[in-house]
Amino acid sequence: MSFVIKPPVDINPSEITPEHVYQTRRRFMQSVSAAGLVSSVPAAALHRGWMDSKGFTPAPPSEDAITPRGYATSFNNFYEFGTDKNDPAELASRLTTEPWSVEVSGLVGKPGTYDIEDLLAGVDLEERIYRLRCVEAWSMVIPWIGFPLKTLIQRFNPLGSAKYVAFTTLYRPEEMPGQRSYFSSIKYPYVEALRLDEAFHPLAIMAVGMYGKVLPNQNGAPLRLVVPWKYGFKSIKSIVRIELTSKQPPTTWNLAASNEYGFYANVNPTVQHPRWSQASERRLPSSLFNGNRKIPTRMYNGYEEVASLYTGMNLRLNY
Numbered sequence: 001m002s003f004v005i006k007p008p009v010d011i012n013p014s015e016i017t018p019e020h021v022y023q024t025r026r027r028f029m030q031s032v033s034a035a036g037l038v039s040s041v042p043a044a045a046l047h048r049g050w051m052d053s054k055g056f057t058p059a060p061p062s063e064d065a066i067t068p069r070g071y072a073t074s075f076n077n078f079y080e081f082g083t084d085k086n087d088p089a090e091l092a093s094r095l096t097t098e099p100w101s102v103e104v105s106g107l108v109g110k111p112g113t114y115d116i117e118d119l120l121a122g123v124d125l126e127e128r129i130y131r132l133r134c135v136e137a138w139s140m141v142i143p144w145i146g147f148p149l150k151t152l153i154q155r156f157n158p159l160g161s162a163k164y165v166a167f168t169t170l171y172r173p174e175e176m177p178g179q180r181s182y183f184s185s186i187k188y189p190y191v192e193a194l195r196l197d198e199a200f201h202p203l204a205i206m207a208v209g210m211y212g213k214v215l216p217n218q219n220g221a222p223l224r225l226v227v228p229w230k231y232g233f234k235s236i237k238s239i240v241r242i243e244l245t246s247k248q249p250p251t252t253w254n255l256a257a258s259n260e261y262g263f264y265a266n267v268n269p270t271v272q273h274p275r276w277s278q279a280s281e282r283r284l285p286s287s288l289f290n291g292n293r294k295i296p297t298r299m300y301n302g303y304e305e306v307a308s309l310y311t312g313m314n315l316r317l318n319y
């Protein structure tokens, strides 16, 4: 199975991901096994020095296929640190991510509070080059490092009655200035959720790194969701709680503006967002030199293999 993004139809040929990118994952795993760490991530996996020293960095395949790292780490949505795109890069360094634990509850056989080192023990990390499309109609191409969400959820022994999985971001106003704002458009803690079959799709990953390194705080350290066929806001950052439920859980942007952000929120170019068109997107960065890089948006963000999850649903209503 290949997880490399498919280029949109009218994409500039220089942006098409060359074949050696498909090899990246293999090289990535080889460098891990060369270090004697074949299939398990040691307890210290999240220590910056460890990941930095194990050769996780793939050679950049092409300058313009992958969004430059500096851009992906300085143009962010992370309202806990402010609503400007440059706020998170400026302010998220204050966040303490060690120690970190995740509380697992609800319809699971093994509820509890797990240290992140325990959650990652024995997990195979892989690189996935995914687009993330924001509902604001910009997109980036990011080499994430992570593992299938399904492998994580299954370790908690979900019960047959579980239908949804809900995620919660850290609530720590002392370190997250956006959570102290009286004028915030959203309520905290930030929450998101998926139907369990969406969560179990092999494309849905938990990311712990990007660009061969540990996730920077502004991108959701130490653990965030990446759901590549969905609008960016579904990809919740800095997760501290996972709960399995039988009822559809609330989600932050749906609570804030249910006419703009549906629970299902699939990337759907045929549905007009109340305030702007979803028919195209701006591939970032755009600059004086590479122009506006406006490309057509594709259904499911181009990841059509997820379509069967939504058979029979009206995706104009469930946008």
Ligand SMILES: Nc1nc2c(c(=O)[nH]1)N[C@H]1C(S)=C(S)[C@@H](COP(=O)(O)O)O[C@H]1N2
Pocket: 072, 075, 076, 077, 078, 079, 080, 132, 133, 134, 135, 169, 190, 218, 219, 220, 231, 232, 233, 234, 235, 236, 237, 238
């Ligand atoms: N906790 C939390 N998670 C969040 C957000 C947020 O404000 N808070 N913003 C979302 C939105 S709108 C987008 S587009 C993506 C941006 O991820 P990136 O900054 O890594 O590109 O994160 C999503 N996850």
Ligand SMILES: [Mo]
Pocket: 077, 133, 134, 135, 136, 231, 232, 233
């Ligand atoms: Mo977004």
